[in-house]
Amino acid sequence: MGKLEYKTETKGDETVFHLSGKIDEDFRRKDIELNDLKKITFNFRDLTMINSCGIREWIDFLKAIPTDVKIQYEECTPIIVTQMNIISGFLRPNIKVVSFYAPYFDPSDETETLHLIHAKDITAVLPPVVKNAAGEQLDFDAHPEKYFHFLKIQESV
Amino acid sequence: MLNAVRDFFDQEIESLAARTPCGKSLILSKVPFKILEIGDHSAFISKELPDQKTFKILDDVLSLQKDEGIVGLLYSPQEWTMTQANKAETTNLFSDFLASKVRPTLQQRIGHCADELISNAIYALDPIKKSHNSVIIGEKPITLYLSTTPEVQALIIRDQHGSISLDAKSKILTKITEQTIAPQMDREIGGAGIGLNLVKEFCDFFVIRHCGGEWTEACCFFFRKQASETPFLYVEV
Numbered sequence: 001m002g003k004l005e006y007k008t009e010t011k012g013d014e015t016v017f018h019l020s021g022k023i024d025e026d027f028r029r030k031d032i033e034l035n036d037l038k039k040i041t042f043n044f045r046d047l048t049m050i051n052s053c054g055i056r057e058w059i060d061f062l063k064a065i066p067t068d069v070k071i072q073y074e075e076c077t078p079i080i081v082t083q084m085n086i087i088s089g090f091l092r093p094n095i096k097v098v099s100f101y102a103p104y105f106d107p108s109d110e111t112e113t114l115h116l117i118h119a120k121d122i123t124a125v126l127p128p129v130v131k132n133a134a135g136e137q138l139d140f141d142a143h144p145e146k147y148f149h150f151l152k153i154q155e156s157v
Numbered sequence: 158m159l160n161a162v163r164d165f166f167d168q169e170i171e172s173l174a175a176r177t178p179c180g181k182s183l184i185l186s187k188v189p190f191k192i193l194e195i196g197d198h199s200a201f202i203s204k205e206l207p208d209q210k211t212f213k214i215l216d217d218v219l220s221l222q223k224d225e226g227i228v229g230l231l232y233s234p235q236e237w238t239m240t241q242a243n244k245a246e247t248t249n250l251f252s253d254f255l256a257s258k259v260r261p262t263l264q265q266r267i268g269h270c271a272d273e274l275i276s277n278a279i280y281a282l283d284p285i286k287k288s289h290n291s292v293i294i295g296e297k298p299i300t301l302y303l304s305t306t307p308e309v310q311a312l313i314i315r316d317q318h319g320s321i322s323l324d325a326k327s328k329i330l331t332k333i334t335e336q337t338i339a340p341q342m343d344r345e346i347g348g349a350g351i352g353l354n355l356v357k358e359f360c361d362f363f364v365i366r367h368c369g370g371e372w373t374e375a376c377c378f379f380f381r382k383q384a385s386e387t388p389f390l391y392v393e394v
Contacts, residue, residue, distance in 0.1 A: 049269060051276075052351035056340040077265070082355070085358075086358055087339075087351065089339065112263075
């Protein structure tokens with residue numbers, strides 16, 4: 001697992017930062033150059049790890065971003081979802097979670113898959129129904145209330 | 158012992174003392190955990206009634222003698238010995254093995270737990286001093302064990318220090334029960350327990366066994382279906 005790297009992609013007035021590697025004790029806020037961007041999206045799909053010291057640095061990084069900058073989180077992996085659920089400061093008033101992965105289990109062949117879910121599709125902490133190729137419903141492989149807790153946090157910060 | 162645990166969850170009380178098969182007192186507690194001065198007692202913390210699999214492990218762990226490690230309960234575990242000299246190489250070997258044996262999302266969860274617990278082992282599980290880029294203390298290597306069966310995966314990180322103080326133990330038990338953690342922003346004083354809380358979130362049953370002055374072993378069990386709340390057992394042997 002390498003250090004944090006990123007690529008940027010411009011979509012209109014929005015800049016997407018595709019993060020990869022890991023965020024650890026070596027990460028510093030200057031490692032991601034935001035310049036004067038006003039609309040930022042962090043894509044976490046290829047981020048392999050953010051350890052406890054990395055969390056501290058990430059929150060320090062977020063605190064330094066002006067509050068009028070709009071931030072979106074997209075393609076959050078289960079690891080990021082867990083951290084959003086329990087770490088104070090991972091979500092802030094100017095941050096919105098757009099999409100995240102959720103684990104599903106197929107009892108027919110005992111395989112596990114991750115499905116991308118858009119936050120707007122979650123109602124009453126019920127996981128979306130996902131089916132396999134044979135049309136059989138997959139098991140949501142986490143505790144729904146616990147897994148979707150960050151959506152409540154997002155509303156309250 | 159297990160009957161005492163079952164009875165406890167049937168009652169509208171927050172904590173209860175019971176006696177283990179080894180003769181020690183066990184404090185059973187539902188979150189929030191408020192008893193900080195626990196001395197030589199063991200503590201089992203769980204908000205909800207654990208499932209049968211957790212019960213079995215709980216019973217097995219509490220029945221272990223002082224000279225027996227949790228690794229003896231695991232099926233065909235793989236073992237790595239980590240020193241400062243081979244730290245990077247061992248980390249890579251462990252990651253490669255993990256990738257070859259475990260499904261992708263579980264790989265990330267186990268990998269995170271290993272990362273946090275190795276750094277804790279370096280500092281003898283003191284959540285205050287934690288840093289991830291420190292050196293392994295002295296000539297006492299850390300041992301990693303990983304067992305992967307279709308039903309249960311288990312990770313053990315064992316140090317040869319056993320230096321958790323009563324104060325540190327109180328902090329561990331307090332931190333482990335917090336629902337939300339605010340990171341400590343001072344780099345000089347570590348992560349203030351975030352790591353242990355993450356470990357508790359990523360695994361399905363978390364056990365710390367501590368033998369003062371000799372060793373500490375932190376063990377994470379991963380089941381097929383995640384529970385809503387991770388039971389936590391602290392054992393002073």
